[in-house]
Amino acid sequence: GNSVTQMEGPVTLSEEAFLTINCTYTATGYPSLFWYVQYPGEGLQLLLKATKADDKGSNKGFEATYRKETTSFHLEKGSVQVSDSAVYFCALRKGGGADGLTFGKGTHLIIQP
Amino acid sequence: NAGVTQTPKFQVLKTGQSMTLQCAQDMNHNSMYWYRQDPGMGLRLIYYSASEGTTDKGEVPNGYNVSRLNKREFSLRLESAAPSQTSVYFCASSVSTGTGGTEAFFGQGTRLTVV
Numbered sequence: 001g002n003s004v005t006q007m008e009g010p011v012t013l014s015e016e017a018f019l020t021i022n023c024t025y026t027a028t029g030y031p032s033l034f035w036y037v038q039y040p041g042e043g044l045q046l047l048l049k050a051t052k053a054d055d056k057g058s059n060k061g062f063e064a065t066y067r068k069e070t071t072s073f074h075l076e077k078g079s080v081q082v083s084d085s086a087v088y089f090c091a092l093r094k095g096g097g098a099d100g101l102t103f104g105k106g107t108h109l110i111i112q113p
Numbered sequence: 114n115a116g117v118t119q120t121p122k123f124q125v126l127k128t129g130q131s132m133t134l135q136c137a138q139d140m141n142h143n144s145m146y147w148y149r150q151d152p153g154m155g156l157r158l159i160y161y162s163a164s165e166g167t168t169d170k171g172e173v174p175n176g177y178n179v180s181r182l183n184k185r186e187f188s189l190r191l192e193s194a195a196p197s198q199t200s201v202y203f204c205a206s207s208v209s210t211g212t213g214g215t216e217a218f219f220g221q222g223t224r225l226t227v228v
Contacts (some may be wrong), residue, residue: 002214004155008153034216036219042221042222043117043203043219043220043221043222044203044219045219046203046216046217046218077197079195079199082158091157099158099161099163099169099171100144100148100158100161101147101156101158101169101217102158103117103155103156103157104155105153105154105155108153
């Protein structure tokens with residue numbers, strides 16, 4: 001079956017540090033890949049996505065590249081801010097399916113001033 | 114821009130009680146989903162509805178039932194609540210396409226405690 005593995009936190013960084021959150025997946029076929037962010041007390045918001053190999057998704061300074069050869073979709077940001085503190089979820093969705101997203105367990109990111 | 118609206122936001126139930134969580138979306142999406150979020154477990158799919166009139170089990174359906182009332186509304190029912198159902202419940206919706214590349218939009222969640 002499909003699965004998503006991401007580094008578990010909490011990950012604590014200082015403001016302006018470089019961020020990498022690793023995500024790898026197992027899936028048949030060619031899934032679409034997503035990063036969602038959850039701020040305290042809120043629902044999940046889409047951060048970025050990529051739908052095919054070598055696509056790069058980007059938003060709000062965050063980037064992730066769909067690497068089929070390594071089945072990875074690592075999230076990066078060059079300079080984090082305190083406001084980036086949140087829980088980040090990597091997820092996949094099978095092509096052609098309306099049967100929902102498969103999520104990783106989430107990575108809690110804490111940015112210290 | 115309401116998006117996906119869930120009610121209630123908080124609920125405390127006694128073991129054995131029943132309740133229905135309500136979800137409505139105003140984006141004209143075909144597909145709707147119910148997830149539960151537990152610490153260290155991420156989000157797990159309970160049930161989904163690919164289109165109006167259809168529902169299917171997800172990863173963790175035991176103890177739950179769903180109803181796709183119309184295109185907008187998708188409810189989740191706990192017939193006899195158990196402490197193991199203490200969780201945060203999220204409803205989501207998405208457009209269904211053949212490529213699967215469309216994202217899901219989430220509600221704000223319902224925090225349910227069963228005592």
